[in-house]
Amino acid sequence: MLSHVHPSRAEASPPLRFGIVLLPNFTLTAFSGFVDLLRLASDEGDMSRPVRCSWTIVGESLVPVRASCGIQVAPWITFDEAGAFDYVVVVGGLLHSGPSASKATLQFIQNAAKTSATLVGICTGVFALMRADVMDGYRMCVSWFHYWDFVERFPGVDERNLVADRLFVIDRRRITCSGGRASIDVAAAILLRHVEATIVQKALRIMLVDDAQKGNAPQPHPPGLEPATHPKVRRAILLMEQHIGQPLSLADLAQRLEMSVRQLERLFASETGKSPHAYGRQIRIRMASWLLTSSDRTVADIATSCGFSDASHLGREFRKEFGESPNAYRVARPPSQSPALPPSARLDTDDGHVHADNGNAAI
Secondary structure, rough: OOOOOOOOHHOOOOOOEEEEEEOOOOOOHHHHHHHHHHHHHHHHOOOOOOOOOOEEEEEEOOOOOEEEEOEOOOOOHHHHHHHOOOEEEEEEOOOOOOOOOHHHHHHHHHHHOOOOOOEEOOOHHHHHHHHHOOOOOEEEOOOOOHHHHHHHOOOOOOOHEEOOOOEEEEEEOOOEOOOHHHHHHHHHHHHOOOOOHHHHHHHHHHHOOOOOOOOEEEOOOOOOOOOOHHHHHHHHHHHHHHHEEEEOHHHHHHHHHOOOHHHHHHHHHHHHOHHHHHHHHHHHHHHHEEEEHOOOOOHHHHHOOOOOHHHHHHHHHHHHOOOHHHHHHHHHOHHHOOOOOOOOOOOOOOOOEEOOOOOOOOO
16 A cells, blocks of 8 residues: 655745756766755655756757767756746866857856856856856856866956865855866755755765765865875865966965964974975976976976976976986986876866976966
């Protein structure tokens, strides 16, 4: 005999409305992680009904949108058919493969910004929010991988509002997320505003996620960096990477991490065995060594790009590290023997080749 299920108070109230916009070459993981947490938290008993929240994929047309992995997802309704949403979520992906957000998409984002909706940019979705001119005065999160891409495309951006050392940033009615697994974390943070924590925790456990990370949790360290256990040190390393060409002072670094210089020095010593200055120097030397063997740029140009005052300064530091001059290092190591790819080199996944980032290494 089927048991009668009484509607809960959540079922009796209107669901939280999410409009999801998929950009060309969007990242499937970012999209699926976000929407699956909505699905699991929306209903009981693995029924997947849109009870506590509803989600609608919105597009310029009903033509399927191709993810970066090749899978295609068709919008359910067009922008013209869309009603009101509580959250408008823009999911991005590859930056260097084909068209970006269309004029119609940017107009839809602009129109949504004039309503009470909160705008959410996931992965490179923040690029579309910037192009739509709806991020003025807001703090925003980008992946360390695309930091310099962002700065190059939006040279007028106030870098004080640009965060690439945290998983996501919530600033009033703007939420931006670095992408990947962090899309689950930002979905959890949004749901916790509206539904009981036990419901969100249950959904996370079903997805085999122990607990959602907070927005100030550090992004995973870039490849090639020695992982530090303490999140403050990991964030400090990411900040060093972001400012490789114009290194932050120790006081600025400590201020961004909301700690004293003395605390930062002690923490760095215990976590890495080095001072912040020595660790930052190691990052810049490593980048310079990679550029010497993977590009034809001059030593002077490389020195400037990596935060050294001139070629002589780089030469002195290089001899301390490798026992030879930059030119001798370059001659002795052809491209096939070049060091491992540094975290600040960008991998353009559209053609499968690695490219130096014209002196503005992605950090």
